[in-house]
Amino acid sequence: MAAASGFVTSIGFLDSKLGMDTSGLLRFNNLGSFAQFSSSSSSCSSATFPYQARTFRKGLKVKKKTRPLSLNPKCQVVDEIGSRASSLSALELLKTSAADRYTKESSSIMVIGINFRTTPVQIREKLSIPEAQWPQSISELCGLHHIDEAAILSTCNRMEIYVVALSQHRGVKEVIDWMSKKSGVPTSELCQHRFLLYNKDVTWHLFEVSSGLDSLVLGEGQILAQVKHVVNSGQGVPGFGRKMSGMFKHAITAGKRVRTETSISTGSVSVSSAAVELAQIKLPQSSYTTASVLVVGAGKMGKLVIKHLVAKGCTKMVVVNRTEDRVSAIKEEFKDVEIVYRSLSEMFTCAAEADVIFTCTASDAPLFLKKHVQTLPPVRPDIGHRLFIDISVPRNVESPVSDLETARVYNVDDLKEVVAATKEDRLQKATEAQGIIWEEVVKFEAWKDSLETVPTIKKLRAYAERIRASELDKCMSKMGNDVSKSQKKAIYDLSMGIVNKLLHGPMEHLRCGGTGNRSLGETLENMHALNRIFELDTEISVLEEKIRSKMEKNQK
Template sequence: MAISSGLAATCNPGLIIKNRFFLQRSNLSYNFASKTRFLDNPCKKSDEFGQRLSFLRPRCEAVSVDNGEVESKVNSLSALELLKSSAADRYTKEKSSIFVIGLNIHTAPLDIREKLSIPEAQWAQAIGELCALNHIEEAAVLSTCNRLEIYVVALSQHRGIKEVTEWMSKISGVPVSELSDHRFMLYNKDAVRHLFEVSAGLDSLVLGEGQILSQVKQVVKTGQGVPGFDRKISGLFKHAITAGKRVRSETNISTGSVSVSSAAVELALLKIPNSSYASARVLVVGAGKMGKLVIKHLVAKGCKKMVVVNRTPDRVAAICEELKNVEIVYRPLSDLQSCAAEADVVFTSTATETPLFLREQVQKFPPVSSQIGGLRLFVDISVPRAVESCVSAVETASVYNVDDLKEVVEANKEDRLRKAMEAQVIITEEVKQFEAWKDSLETVPTIKKLRAYAERIRASEVDRCLSKMGDNITKKQKAAIYDLSLGIVNKLLHGPMQHLRCDGTDNRNLSEILDNMHTLNRIFGLDTDVSLLEEKIRAKIEQSKK
């Protein structure tokens, strides 16, 4: 790899540059438009840019060689040597980062979000694909009707962002340039706070919505045992669940709040004359979590008869058992079109990848009663959409999707905003606790390295002792010597290990523990992070070649 003339100009001709850098790191383009705390802060961007540029400054050492020898040494560097020479600055100056890249109802329209929707059944596969990228260690996917958010732990923040964005473009067919117009990106503590706010319902279309907490729980359930859903990401989502529960139990933010499902029912009430379901023929498509909530809210509004279309009858039967005084008629998916032709109001809540209702089909449906307004009402809360967008052009139909629910939500927004301020206090406390837990993980490699260091010495000394004792020693004597050496090592390590653990069993704070870690690293020469990171990135590259 040739050295940039710009860099070479900073050194004398007779100097060999010991570290080389990929200049693409200076490409620091971000899109923070979706979060006001990142909006156009020139001071912050300038400081950050200056810090990043400091990593690019080459270090030079004087060597008594002529220019020809310099050129020969540069040209003879292998790709692996270049990797090693750049790894120290690329990966140790910048710790592993937690960041989130996403699109949600605040940043992207529905036609973009539905292209990036990832069904729950594919979350594990997505984690595997993300962690196969060169700079991604851990990953999680949160995909709902209102958002797709990718959470990762990355070896390199900026390279990780590029890889994840390109992956999102690949799976969706949306160009990177278009994704960049709608995505948001948050790093480290801001990414943590965002997930906690999401779990608490503070970032939902409906402030205080409860469905999102169960979806965050599902991320943890789905990720169990999946390679790549590892300690940091798993811990992040478990802390988010705790934060969400605390906000709901310690504030009144959920009191009187509505979910997406209840907002859909409220919207239908607004659009039907007399705001009554008494004479309306109602069809609900899908009996999953969202569909079940739609049915419950319909019943709460006085609807006592409806048709439910679902792939299998089991879920519908369970709903019938729970709602005894309601007439719920199950129909299979094959009867969907005939059921819709007989309905005045159609709610869709499915995980279909292709629309269930097309324009040419809806055009053939018979007109609805003038008492209902003469328009067949489709309320589609599926993402991707179950009702083709051009159905809205049919004269006898009226179509609403999740982006149209804002009309319902605005009514009691001010009250929820006051409650959200109380919730932010709890979120701040939980973020601090998570950051302390995450920082405490820094001591784990030191604990492992210290024990391995002691074990090497113990094993070497035991072998030396046994070799001096000759062949006449019995197995029992060997075991006694082994136990003795192990007992001595364990007792000697007990004190240092206790001073590295952050489990809440003593009064040591995190800064003291981290000081102890750095001291032990220095005393025993345990700072081998550079080689470990080289091994990680080398393994990633080899894996990508297969």
Template structure:
């Protein structure tokens, strides 16, 4: 077993510095999955991130317990096995963690790679993001985390102490909270590391990776990740820095390019789709029902009003949001109804838009089939346009006669018409994104020197304090305070002047004319000269600490 593990480890070490960031899953010893090789997945995103090719090899089905709660006995056994595996790893390949550095990793599914049937099961409500961050960071190889969950994507961003083990742990966690088997997640997920992960998030924030290129709502959702993560343990320096930089990129792209000009949102595309399916003569008279008055619902109402719809019924839990919309759109007849009356409202509607955060289906086949038929003036079919994830309308509702159901994946029909124009605008944005990725990478790499700076300063401070104590003891207890202070100031001044040169060679803030590679070389040299590295690498220490903490 140790020999096999050593072979796997050597493969991982040989690949850890691969500049192309090839996506390779490591076959590792996992006590929670006996005799089960993990799955490998490669996902390639082209420059505009609008075309995705997945090549997936699947070897064996895996089944995990649902909902992230593991019995204490099995948990202890798993963690003990993890520690045992770590001991084997140390004896078979002692420099494994020394050569590997922590990585930014994104494990995600979006409308490019996964159907809504999978995405809705993995969707995490915003209120649960902090809890998800805590659970992710409790995993053995995850140090920081963030969740970006929208109607079109579910993406987990982490700082992993080991790329392959981190991906494995995140994938299993996603399976546990969703009841989606690991092989199904692997079949639809995409993986990106470090520079590629940063570029992907920047493209997401800029609207390049959206169903509708240039749409603005995704930027506000990225902002919400930062707002929700503030003060949450695990949403720390690297991940928060990544998302804050993504917000800057999103703003810059929209300011310096025309990508947002004429672009539409998911809500407006939903309205366009509904009107495409209705006879043109009925656009002004069709009876519209909007279920949900949140951000998406409000935009649906606004777009309906802009298209000339004058009678709209809004079903919502409370009346406050609807009253605010009524005040804003005084020329449109907007009626409020409580959610408890949605079936009665649907019976009188020709088109039903749903955009709530409900995790249960609001319109089932049994309920919809009891609704009266609609007039032939609107085509004789009642339309359900469901832009919620998870879905509010059961998929089997479309089996009913004279009923048609559309969801967010069906909006591609609307956006296909002006795709070429948006792609040209996207290319303008790519130039900006490439510059911003380089800037972020320089900032991230500069963090690598921080531990060395702290260790060198601590090393010098210990020597200074020790020698100062010896000197003062020799000078006697009756030494005046002003002379003690003078000696103390002298010792501090000497240390600061001696450290000034080395510290300057570690600075990575752009104030010095040194390349990043030179600065990192200086860092490694100082580590060797002053023997600053500990016997056990920093990464291994972190992993050991996490495993031991979980065993308590």
């Protein structure tokens, strides 16, 4: 645990050095434990255990501190109103509910997810969402009453839903219900495994994910490409809004910086290379170079498996794929290796001749069933058992196959023993990446906070426009019908010019990076002052308008 404690940053340091609110902080480290500094309003039973928090900013003295940790394994979303219902009469509850609903809460960025630490592959595969379905899923999520923006990151090791929620508590409940309905996993079971983060903790988590610090193989590079796919697939999707798009683009920047400015990815292994190493471990040493190899799937994962097989000395293999194009491209890249293409219809014929079978397709249903595998002829006596290395989620090899005496099945959750040997060294390298991540977190949070002034700008302009239009109508009615079109236009332009010039100063004070070079703190102070002066009630009214519009749309 000592090495992992470097991933939990001192709360006092964050508050004082970064000016960031760290309440409700939830952190995963790469040994599988996690810490939550609880400020949650949910009523969940808690278990406590100690942890060590450590700061490791460059140039600062390391400081250790032990505090109790709160762990909430259950999921019970309880409204603040509901928790007081027993002590209020129905009339009092009715009077206070409308005010409490939007004054107690504001919009939040949240992530609700599962990963290889919290959830076994048997459940992860049910919750997995293919990349082709991400846009449709975003639209469905944003159709919920309290979800304004959404993004989905679904890989073999995680399925995470990022949202901008108009109401924190209601948003959590809606997303969990949606996940349960889509996957068929009961909410009670889902909530035993899911993790939940809010606001700045979401930013930190995503930046760690993009940097490879939250991966099964610490420092692996494939996850950065998968984060890029989130941005690419979200282009043009209405629910992939400004905050989601901005956060994921900042995460890509953080991931690139960590890989170029630290040595964490030097010699790092991916899930594919770990799968090849696992096969090498499980095969008898004398049989490794002579074992017959079959790779099912020639996509990104399949190509990586082939690449690492070649690096380990494999000179001949059979590749089964739906089409020959990808296999031909791989053969061009590895001209010194004998790669034989076979179609999917020949898969079982090829499997009968293979000692080691790697499966890495995007199939929703298992390709190898127990009834099929038990009919395959036995492998050579020196091999012992036919090995299935299944790195697909959903799995390509059904679980009952492992009951057969003639087969041994390994999935992505079995790769941990392979990467454990190099983890300690990578944990040391990961401390260098933390400073970079915090720099990028601060930049994103400043950018996100600056967006808070946008509703005020819109409200203030709308407020001024209502006054201008009203006074213009009064003026035109007094002037009668003898006013020419050119005169009307001149009067209209005069009213617009006056409003624009009066608003110019306040608008400049609401924009970060304006001519006055104001800080974010000054800009937000100006925003709150204008809200009070003109009684704009921006945040509350924006939330009310958005939620009311969603409810009316869904009722049609």
